[in-house]
Amino acid sequence: xxxxxxxxxxxxxxxxxxxxxxxxxxxxxxxxxxxxxxxxxxxxxxxxxxxxxxxxxxxxxxxxxxxxxxxxxxxxxxxxxxxxxxxxxxxxxxxxxxxxxxxxxxxxxxxxxxxxxxxxxxxxxxxxxxxxxxxxxxxxxxxxxxxxxxxxxxxxxxxxxxxxxxxxxxxxxxxxxxxxxxxxxxxxxxxxxxxxxxxxxxxxxxxxxxxxxxxxxxxxxxxxxxxxxxxxxxxxxxxxxxxxxxxxxxxxx
Amino acid sequence: xxxxxxxxxxxxxxxxxxxxxxxxxxxxxxxxxxxxxxxxxxxxxxxxxxxxxxxxxxxxxxxxxxxxxxxxxxxxxxxxxxxxxxxxxxxxxxxxxxxxxxxxxxxxxxxxxxxxxxxxxxxxxxxxxxxxxxxxxxxxxxxxxxxxxxxxxxxxxxxxxxxxxxxxxxxxxxxxxxxxxxxxxxxxxxxxxxxxxxxxxxxxxxxxxxxxxxxxxxxxxxxxxxxxxxxxxxxxxxxxxxxxxxxxxxxxxxxxxxxxxxxxxxxxxxxxxxxxxxxxxxxxxxxxxxxxxxxxxxxxxxxxxxxxxxxxxxxxxxxxxxxxxxxxxxxxxxxxxxxxxxxxxxxxxxxxxxxxxxx
Numbered sequence: 001x002x003x004x005x006x007x008x009x010x011x012x013x014x015x016x017x018x019x020x021x022x023x024x025x026x027x028x029x030x031x032x033x034x035x036x037x038x039x040x041x042x043x044x045x046x047x048x049x050x051x052x053x054x055x056x057x058x059x060x061x062x063x064x065x066x067x068x069x070x071x072x073x074x075x076x077x078x079x080x081x082x083x084x085x086x087x088x089x090x091x092x093x094x095x096x097x098x099x100x101x102x103x104x105x106x107x108x109x110x111x112x113x114x115x116x117x118x119x120x121x122x123x124x125x126x127x128x129x130x131x132x133x134x135x136x137x138x139x140x141x142x143x144x145x146x147x148x149x150x151x152x153x154x155x156x157x158x159x160x161x162x163x164x165x166x167x168x169x170x171x172x173x174x175x176x177x178x179x180x181x182x183x184x185x186x187x188x189x190x191x192x193x194x195x196x197x198x199x200x201x202x203x204x205x206x207x208x209x210x211x212x213x214x215x216x217x218x219x220x221x222x223x224x225x226x227x228x229x230x231x232x233x234x235x236x237x238x239x240x241x242x243x244x245x246x247x248x249x250x251x252x253x
Numbered sequence: 254x255x256x257x258x259x260x261x262x263x264x265x266x267x268x269x270x271x272x273x274x275x276x277x278x279x280x281x282x283x284x285x286x287x288x289x290x291x292x293x294x295x296x297x298x299x300x301x302x303x304x305x306x307x308x309x310x311x312x313x314x315x316x317x318x319x320x321x322x323x324x325x326x327x328x329x330x331x332x333x334x335x336x337x338x339x340x341x342x343x344x345x346x347x348x349x350x351x352x353x354x355x356x357x358x359x360x361x362x363x364x365x366x367x368x369x370x371x372x373x374x375x376x377x378x379x380x381x382x383x384x385x386x387x388x389x390x391x392x393x394x395x396x397x398x399x400x401x402x403x404x405x406x407x408x409x410x411x412x413x414x415x416x417x418x419x420x421x422x423x424x425x426x427x428x429x430x431x432x433x434x435x436x437x438x439x440x441x442x443x444x445x446x447x448x449x450x451x452x453x454x455x456x457x458x459x460x461x462x463x464x465x466x467x468x469x470x471x472x473x474x475x476x477x478x479x480x481x482x483x484x485x486x487x488x489x490x491x492x493x494x495x496x497x498x499x500x501x502x503x504x505x506x507x508x509x510x511x512x513x514x515x516x517x518x519x520x521x522x523x524x525x526x527x528x529x530x531x532x533x534x535x536x537x538x539x540x541x542x543x544x545x546x547x548x549x550x551x552x553x554x555x556x557x558x559x560x561x562x563x564x565x566x567x568x569x570x571x572x573x574x575x576x577x578x579x580x581x582x583x584x585x586x587x588x589x590x591x592x593x594x595x596x597x598x599x600x601x602x603x604x605x606x607x608x609x610x611x612x
Contacts, residue, residue: 074487105471112467115467
């Protein structure tokens, strides 16, 4: 099977500090891949490199057949990487529906003038966007809340909305940054089902950062462990989790 | 889908109410004028009412929708005023029909202001919050002072500019149009209440439709969370610049109305200075940030009120300041909010008690 994402000796330095160094990963299509490591290991930095928030100082990133190294956020989103954030970042003043419609922005286009003069094209595409957004919300059982302000949703549903918004950009690869942070065991269980559902329903490749080992061992096919900006271990989930070095990195000597 | 359609209808209705309010107000005033119930003082206020409403809507696009505090809007108004007024002065002696001349003047005012808005927006929109406010404030003042020092004339050899005095124009006959601090005198008086209301309606149409479209959503998304907006593929700079440019163009239209309402136009601090910018901001804040209809209402109320309290007009800015502080306290200070809630609670309780009694 062809690799969906191929990262080759990726690195970034902030001044003298090598936050991520020589990071390699290959993710197959339709795989659920986990990225774990102690706090400060550089996991989110890897996400920021993949999505163009930071420009890497070395290495390259290939998505499908495209080399996307050095592109900015906008271009990378168009190439097909979408993400969620560790601390939820919704468009808090917009409605739940509009949050998803912003995600659809680059997939359903009409010009500003079409919008001002309410042309037939505007009406047609707005209707398409409404239908698409609602069908996405339905997957996450959020369609009943479509007119709510995003900031008024409960925490767990805000997480789901963030995933729905990311999926609206029609990505090839979905990055989830600590999706289970702040959730109780029941909510985590539900989230695991949601993530599996997303993978199967949208035929999605998913890379996720997580501290909750129950979630990681429950759904990830393979893992990479990051420590001090470097890859500590890579392989099948169960092998990696029982590796003495990994245990040591997490629990100390 | 039903819920979505219901929500859309709600927005459409709300927009229609805004248009209806303006039109009804216009009809009432026209009837009052025709029956002779309007004092000359109030008649003189009609065009300024439209001007300030337009400016308030324009600034609300930046402050409320785009989420950036701009304190330089009087500067864009100044550009619109002088650009259009210059055009009208040049064309005054030709046989161009007055209506067409004024229409082109409006377009020129809007386009010139938009151009400067775009130019200023490029460096300024890299900044955020207070810093952006300070820099736009400075740009507003720079524009006003530049225009105040500008000499501009036209003769058989073409256009002449100078920033020193009219001698440096090296004119060969011809006419001097902008005379530095004396500004432009003799601008044709084309503005009237009807045109003002029509322009206000057009501006409302553009802004309200813009907000409820793909572009408006993108601008608001960037306001709410720039990082997330970029992660879904929005170009934050582009949309911020777009909103800022459109806002500048609308402010320019306000300036055109202003210039063609008075026969003499000067770039005085009173007209286009800091206080003017702050006053527009006061309209926006009082009307509710992001609330377009509120901006119009606030602009009208706060323009009419000082005139009704003419005896106190010296204290106008003082009253503004006090009102602003009171508003902010009322809406954000925890102790005031508690106090308000207590009052609301006591009302609520009374209702409940009454309800029980009636049972």
